[in-house]
Amino acid sequence: MCGIVGYFGPQAPKNILLSGLKKLEYRGYDSAGVAIHNAGEFKVYRAAGKLAELEEKVSKVDFDGRIGIGHTRWATHGLPTERNAHPHKVNGVSLVQNGIIENYAELKKELIANGAQFTSETDTEVVTHLIAQALADSADLMAAIQKVIPKLRGAYAILVVSENEPDTILAFKAGPPLILGQGDGEVFLASDVQAFVEQTNRVVYLDDFEIVKVKGPTFTFYDQFGVEISKPVEVVDISVATSDKKGFKHYMLKEMFEQPRAVANALNPYIDVETKSIDVSRLGLDGAATEIEALKALQGAERIYIVACGTSYYAGLYAKYLIEQLVRIPVDVDVASEFRYRDPVLDKKSFALFISQSGETADTLAALRLAKDNGLTTMSLCNTKRSTIDRESNLHLYMNSGIEVGVASTKAFLSTLAVLNTLSIYLAESRNQINADERAQLVEALLSLPSLMEGVLSYDSFFNQAAETLKNYKGFLYLGRGHNFPIAMEGALKMKELAYLHAEGYPAGEMKHGPLALVDSQMVAVVICPKDKYYDKTISNLEEAKARGGVIFSIGTGQDEELEAMSEHYLSIPESHWMLSGLLSVIPVQLLAYHVADRLGHDVDQPRNLAKSVTVE
Ligand code: F6R
Numbered sequence: 024m025c026g027i028v029g030y031f032g033p034q035a036p037k038n039i040l041l042s043g044l045k046k047l048e049y050r051g052y053d054s055a056g057v058a059i060h061n062a063g064e065f066k067v068y069r070a071a072g073k074l075a076e077l078e079e080k081v082s083k084v085d086f087d088g089r090i091g092i093g094h095t096r097w098a099t100h101g102l103p104t105e106r107n108a109h110p111h112k113v114n115g116v117s118l119v120q121n122g123i124i125e126n127y128a129e130l131k132k133e134l135i136a137n138g139a140q141f142t143s144e145t146d147t148e149v150v151t152h153l154i155a156q157a158l159a160d161s162a163d164l165m166a167a168i169q170k171v172i173p174k175l176r177g178a179y180a181i182l183v184v185s186e187n188e189p190d191t192i193l194a195f196k197a198g199p200p201l202i203l204g205q206g207d208g209e210v211f212l213a214s215d216v217q218a219f220v221e222q223t224n225r226v227v228y229l230d231d232f233e234i235v236k237v238k239g240p241t242f243t244f245y246d247q248f249g250v251e252i253s254k255p256v257e258v259v260d261i262s263v264a265t266s267d268k269k270g271f272k273h274y275m276l277k278e279m280f281e282q283p284r285a286v287a288n289a290l291n292p293y294i295d296v297e298t299k300s301i302d303v304s305r306l307g308l309d310g311a312a313t314e315i316e317a318l319k320a321l322q323g324a325e326r327i328y329i330v331a332c333g334t335s336y337y338a339g340l341y342a343k344y345l346i347e348q349l350v351r352i353p354v355d356v357d358v359a360s361e362f363r364y365r366d367p368v369l370d371k372k373s374f375a376l377f378i379s380q381s382g383e384t385a386d387t388l389a390a391l392r393l394a395k396d397n398g399l400t401t402m403s404l405c406n407t408k409r410s411t412i413d414r415e416s417n418l419h420l421y422m423n424s425g426i427e428v429g430v431a432s433t434k435a436f437l438s439t440l441a442v443l444n445t446l447s448i449y450l451a452e453s454r455n456q457i458n459a460d461e462r463a464q465l466v467e468a469l470l471s472l473p474s475l476m477e478g479v480l481s482y483d484s485f486f487n488q489a490a491e492t493l494k495n496y497k498g499f500l501y502l503g504r505g506h507n508f509p510i511a512m513e514g515a516l517k518m519k520e521l522a523y524l525h526a527e528g529y530p531a532g533e534m535k536h537g538p539l540a541l542v543d544s545q546m547v548a549v550v551i552c553p554k555d556k557y558y559d560k561t562i563s564n565l566e567e568a569k570a571r572g573g574v575i576f577s578i579g580t581g582q583d584e585e586l587e588a589m590s591e592h593y594l595s596i597p598e599s600h601w602m603l604s605g606l607l608s609v610i611p612v613q614l615l616a617y618h619v620a621d622r623l624g625h626d627v628d629q630p631r632n633l634a635k636s637v638t639v640e
Contacts, residue, residue: 024097024634025109025121026050027201028218029182029192031237032209036060036091037081043211043218044074044095049430049635050121050214051097054108057081058117060088064186065117069108073629090190092182092212094119097634100127101144111148113139113155115186120147121199121214122179123639130174150175154183164188165236168195169249172232178385178639180229182212192237194229199638200383200411201229205256208240215636216409217426221263225256228409259409262426273627275429275521279613280480282434283473285424286606289438290469292423293445299463299470301449306418317417320400322453324374328367328399329356330390331378332637334432335439337513339378341605342443344506349451349465359386360640362393369397377403380427380435381636382410389640391415404442406435420446429628430635431520433613436513437476440606444469468600472607475597479610482594486611489576489592490618496574497545499526500538501612502564504557506605511551514612520630521620531557531564544572549612553596553604554580565589578611580604 026047030039036059044055055077056069066086070076074095094109100123101107110117124130127146130153135141139152153174157167164185178198184191194201194212204211204219204226211219212235216226229235232247233254244252271277278285292305306318327346329339336358343354357367359377363386369375375394379387382405391412394401403416406424413419424438448465451457457465499518503511512528519526529538531550542548548568552561562585569575569589577590580598587593596607620627 024051024636024638026095026214026218027092027119027121027180027182027212028214029092029194029212029237030209031090031190031192031239032206033089034209035086036089037084037086039211039222040091040093041074041078041081043213044093046217047095047214048074048629049428051095051634052629053096053098053103054105055093055095056108056110057091057093058110058112058184059086059091060189061086063189064115065091065112065184067110067112067117069105069110071103071105071108088189090184090192092117092119092184092192099123099639100146107143107145109147111143111145111151113148113151114158116151116155116158116183118147118151118154118181118183120150120179120181121638123177124149124175124179125177126175150181158185158187162187164191164193165234165249168193168234172247180214190239193234194237195232195234196229197231198385203227203229203235203237203242205242210237210240210242212237216259216261217263220259220261224259224261226259227254227256228414261408272621273429275431275433275617275627278427278429278434279610279617281425282437282610283476283480285434285438286441286476287473288423288425289441290445292421293442294466294470296470299466301445301452301462301466306420306449314418317400317402321374321402321418322450324352324372326370326373327352327354328369328373328375328394329354329378330359330362330375330387330394332359332384332386334436334513334516335378335380335387337509337516338436338439338443339376340509340512341440341506342447344509345444345447345602346450349447349456350454351456352454357390359384359390363389369394369399371398373399375399375401377401377412377416378439379403379410379412380406380422380432382407382412384412384637385640388412388415404439406438430630430633431517437606437609440609441469441472444602465602468602471599472603475599475603475607476610478597479607482611483614485594486614486618490615490622493547493576493615494522494619494622496547498524498541499547499549500541500568500573501526501528501549501551502531502534502561503528503551503608504531504561505555507551507553507608510605510608510612511549513609514549514616517613517616518619520633521616521625521627522623523625523631524619531561534564534567539567539571542568542571542573544574546573548573548575549615550575550577551608552577552579552586553608554583555601555604562586576615578608
């Protein structure tokens with residue numbers, strides 16, 4: 024992961040780099056550093072810990088140069104210490120990397136054999152040495168980089184500066200994103216447009232193996248053979264991430280409370296409120312012939328693959344239940360890191376959907392490319408427009424949930440579920456599984472979602488109080504059936520990543536096949552038990568946990584005296600259409616994890632060891 028930034032221009036590079044890094048902190052926040060030109064050399068400042076540590080360190084330093092690079096780290100090789108923080112500097116060459124050099128160990132061995140001395144445990148320092156060594160031969164940074172790139176195996180985005188060419192930044196990538204921003208007499212480079220979108224919306228997305236040379240305020244692109252290429256400057260319509268918590272204690276809490284609006288925004292582009300229909304022309308199509316073909320492939324698909332990671336994977340699992348029930352076509356759901364390596368048997372008549380909030384997740388991107396190589400038509404469902412996964416897929420859906428600052432996904436997940444509901448209804452109608460009246464009823468149910476969600480959010484204080492006792496338990500089992508099983512998985516993930524407590528999600532019917540052995544008076548069973556076709560069966564599973572001393576936290580529908588009597592804590596979600604119970608159960612499991620984590624004193628917005636955009640595999 025990691026975030027990288029670069030700048031040349033009339034503004035103070037220190038301020039531009041630090042403000043860019045702040046926007047990129049979601050990509051990693053265990054250490055940070057900058058290299059800024061000053062008095063004839065690139066001065067490197069680095070600090071372990073959050074960006075604030077680096078800000079403090081450079082607060083009183085003045086730089087006379089107009090150029091610099093910066094980095095915020097999510098450690099891959101070596102502990103998150105100051106000496107492992109980027110930039111790394113060797114013989115006047117300073118470098119920042121987002122990614123992993125897979126063959127760094129063998130390269131390092133050769134370098135050491137040739138006398139190189141290392142000061143860190145990182146793979147990044149290896150690249151810095153290689154470039155410094157190549158520069159000793161040619162004295163031209165571009166030539167040195169071209170010599171080094173063929174030696175690197177892995178996925179990386181790199182910015183490099185050299186004291187021999189003090190007005191130049193070289194940037195190149197293979198895998199993680201890298202974007203150039205064109206200002207007036209200034210140039211920005213970053214892992215994400217957010218780092219500089221306040222300054223300019225004129226951007227160029229680098230493709231893999233391209234190199235860009237920023238020399239003063241000008242820039243030139245080269246292909247992997249060093250041949251100059253021209254790339255269009257695009258004007259992007261991307262809103263600036265707000266740093267305002269709007270009075271909430273954490274971004275995550277604010278984002279959970281934004282969910283009714285986020286879901287309404289997610290549904291809005293696809294649904295015609297008047298006719299309760301789903302507008303095909305709004306499924307990310309702009310009428311291009313290839314996209315019309317892609318849409319036909321979707322409508323005619325004999326099987327759908329859904330591929331994603333983490334929370335987005337659980338959204339995919341949820342879609343499997345819905346699509347199979349409504350559309351009656353088989354759906355396979357895969358974790359991207361498995362899909363890409365398990366040599367899947369892919370039939371060209373199938374269709375593949377890739378879900379990614381960031382649109383940059385390395386495994387999901389590799390899975391998308393694999394599907395395309397196998398001749399499948401692809402569709403992405405992303406939050407970040409113009410992200411790599413969005414750009415590389417044939418059809419495009421969007422979560423439309425706005426910027427999500429909290430590292431643990433909340434509103435993007437619910438928006439994803441809402442869009443997946445829309446897609447399922449659309450497919451069901453276009454494949455004659457439902458008629459226009461049924462479609463209108465389903466759409467109407469979906470449209471009622473935001474106001475029902477408001478009702479669930481009003482129970483926030485209930486979770487806050489429950490968390491006071493729940494924070495003391497040794498673990499949590501989340502149980503659900505049908506489309507509430509993926510929600511149970513998501514609830515367990517939220518508890519793990521925020522509260523650092525052991526939590527597992529299971530189909531409730533699986534309890535007696537093993538997990539029941541975990542249940543004792545120190546274990547909480549969080550049971551999602553709406554009044555649906557599974558109700559009686561889930562109640563039986565709950566009885567089994569209760570009989571073994573488990574503490575029951577249940578989420579049921581409306582007034583459910585039976586469930587309430589069996590539970591230490593009972594939370595009611597509103598009576599609703601069957602399709603909505605999964606979506607309405609999401610907020611309780613989010614709020615539960617949030618309040619337990621907060622009461623345990625954890626950094627809810629930036630959980631330890633995590634980053635929001637996972638651009639390494
Ligand atoms: C958990 C979480 C992660 C992401 C996963 C995939 O709260 O946010 O599990 O869902 O890393 O990320 P995207 O959706 O950006 O591909």
